[in-house]
Amino acid sequence: MINKKMLMAILLTVLLNSCQSNKPISIEKEFLLSWNDGAAKQRITSFVNSITDQTSSNYVPPGERIATFDNDGTLWAEQPMYFQVQFVFDRVKELAENDESLKKRQPYKAIIEGDNEYLSKLGSHGLTDVFTFTHTGMSNTEFREIASTWLDTAKHPKFNKPYTSFVYKPMLELLDYLRENEFKVYICSGGSVEFIRAFADEVYGIPPEQVIGTSYKYEFINNDKGISINRTTEINSFNDKQEKANNIQLHIGRKPLVAVGNSDGDLQMLQFSASRTGSSLQLLLHHNDAEREWAYDRESKIGRLDKALDEAVSRDWTVISMQKDWAAIFPK
């Protein structure tokens, strides 16, 4: 028989153990609720169970649990065009309100008039110039505010909702699940680092220091207006393809234990992660859900997924089928 004293002693022991383990008392939470039961979810959970199990040969200590996520097409949508390109176009229209000359100069004229034929021939060089025009010549503080205001007010052209409505619910859950398992989660994106920082903390819970992105060279200014760091027109790093792996080395200095992407631009990041000594997990999101989102891969101009899909299949990386693996796409 258990008497009251014994019961109290047991209760105290449980509580003390719980306190000593430095964790709050909690009923085990359920994670990944928007993921259908299937190969992708099963691989994710068994990987995480294995690397957090101290008795497993795959065990990885918390400090080494680094996960890197691409942003466009991985954490949020990227159709019908990269959201940051829409930001650039909106910004050109805004600047034209105080600068009539833009309405007469290409490619600004085409942007303002919505001349898609002209814009489709712009090429990456032309687009880079428009990025530089809208993204430089101010301090980082000013730029982040401009981005922030746009994110708060602009609406997706097709759905008339803020762009931050188009983050993927299953990915938010994956971020939570990894963090619950003591991962440090980074974004490693082709988007501009300060553009992403303008919303990453609020929307993804990812702080500024865990965002790696495309950057311009900076210039430290100390004048009668005070201290600021200005954005020059010289590109410091275009964080795509090889450069994603290079910048992970520069900023993090470790190979990611988990890497998550959706396009050929993420291939080298996934390869870098897969070259880690010991266990690692590579996830590739396949946009194959024309009904609930978009379906595109090998022939797409945006988020082209061709070589990375072949390599994922041949190396048995985990391909996430948006259609089959996700019970929900966007938060309500």
Added chain:
Amino acid sequence: MINKKMLMAILLTVLLNSCQSNKPISIEKEFLLSWNDGAAKQRITSFVNSITDQTSSNYVPPGERIATFDNDGTLWAEQPMYFQVQFVFDRVKELAENDESLKKRQPYKAIIEGDNEYLSKLGSHGLTDVFTFTHTGMSNTEFREIASTWLDTAKHPKFNKPYTSFVYKPMLELLDYLRENEFKVYICSGGSVEFIRAFADEVYGIPPEQVIGTSYKYEFINNDKGISINRTTEINSFNDKQEKANNIQLHIGRKPLVAVGNSDGDLQMLQFSASRTGSSLQLLLHHNDAEREWAYDRESKIGRLDKALDEAVSRDWTVISMQKDWAAIFPK
């Protein structure tokens, strides 16, 4: 009278509260034990008490508690020459064992022969070339291993002890004190990022992803030997002066709440921190202890402290007097 039941109820309440606050039960630890009571210690503790006090107008939430530390002359010694320069010299001698031609070519000949007169005229350009010669042309993994081996085996010429013996005990305590108060602590150094990563985790408890330093441009390699990231001979960033602030913006994206340095190379980092909206703390270590360490400032070739000392005095930043504020310099 308190009976057993009541006592048990009180005990349970205390334990439950402790568990819910997600902190282990602990007796308050003593910090900064190698710091003498004086203005520097007093300012540090009152600053930390104020920004961690939720009822204070200076309160700063944990996520924003970023501290950046210079390394050479701030976290460890830098005399009679920067330790990484000694590493470069030792490396040249090692490479000369398999490459006789180095013994005939300047400046390698001077390094091998210890021709200090020649070396004193080398200038920063000449030194940069020797750095590049010893620091590039291999993968980052290989370089970190080379640095690691040197740190494990090389001895300081004056004291015949490993270089990592010359970390400052009061600074190790300051790192611990800040981390205990939920700071995220970074190194921001003119030294090479991968050189510092070779010992920062073990010696300072600072993980690779919290080290910002001088870097070469990287090149992603995928060949029959596998994946690696090679160090090219092109400098990516020389992390000194203005560039320290620029790189803090790039890597962290926030102004440091606490910045700690010892030389004019740290001035812009301190200015950047001081420009933070709300409270912030700037610490400048003054090497004025010829008996226990070294005494040098305005005229020194290594770790020159001139403009930053003037600005610290005029802006009432906290100058740490090694002689007066530190009860101990190095760990036993």
